[in-house]
Amino acid sequence: MLMTNQAQGEYPLADGTDRIIATLSYITVLGWVAAFMLHQRQKTQLGAFHLRQTFLLYLLSLSLLAVEVWLFYQPSSGWMLYPVVVLLSSVLFLLWLFGLIGAIGATQRPMPLIGRKAQEWFSGIKGLTIFQRI
Numbered sequence: 001m002l003m004t005n006q007a008q009g010e011y012p013l014a015d016g017t018d019r020i021i022a023t024l025s026y027i028t029v030l031g032w033v034a035a036f037m038l039h040q041r042q043k044t045q046l047g048a049f050h051l052r053q054t055f056l057l058y059l060l061s062l063s064l065l066a067v068e069v070w071l072f073y074q075p076s077s078g079w080m081l082y083p084v085v086v087l088l089s090s091v092l093f094l095l096w097l098f099g100l101i102g103a104i105g106a107t108q109r110p111m112p113l114i115g116r117k118a119q120e121w122f123s124g125i126k127g128l129t130i131f132q133r134i
Helices: 017-024 028-041 045-072 078-104 115-121
Strands: none
Touching (some): 017 028, 017 078, 028 045, 045 078
16 A cells, blocks of 8 residues: 655655665665665665665766776876775775665665765656556
């Protein structure tokens, strides 16, 4: 049985589906895609919040991976910047862990440093429909 969230108006309150969507979005990029698909079937505020958070986190991780590959092919100066890449990777891991704990606890605390920007930049994820049935 679904109930409408009166404060938000557009998101139903689900019986655990919102927590599953939120947590699944942190389990690899494939988990994010699966969570997004579940979110399309039953939109929840908690799911949308964590989908936005992880989307920015995965974009930053992919960008850092590209920099790491580029540094690998820089024989003269790449090794000097590698400690910075390791530090940034550690920060991204801590942000991921912070978000995962929030998803498991069904809270909507933005990640430090990037959380508020993720909510602002990807606000369209709340009702975004990519796969429409014909």
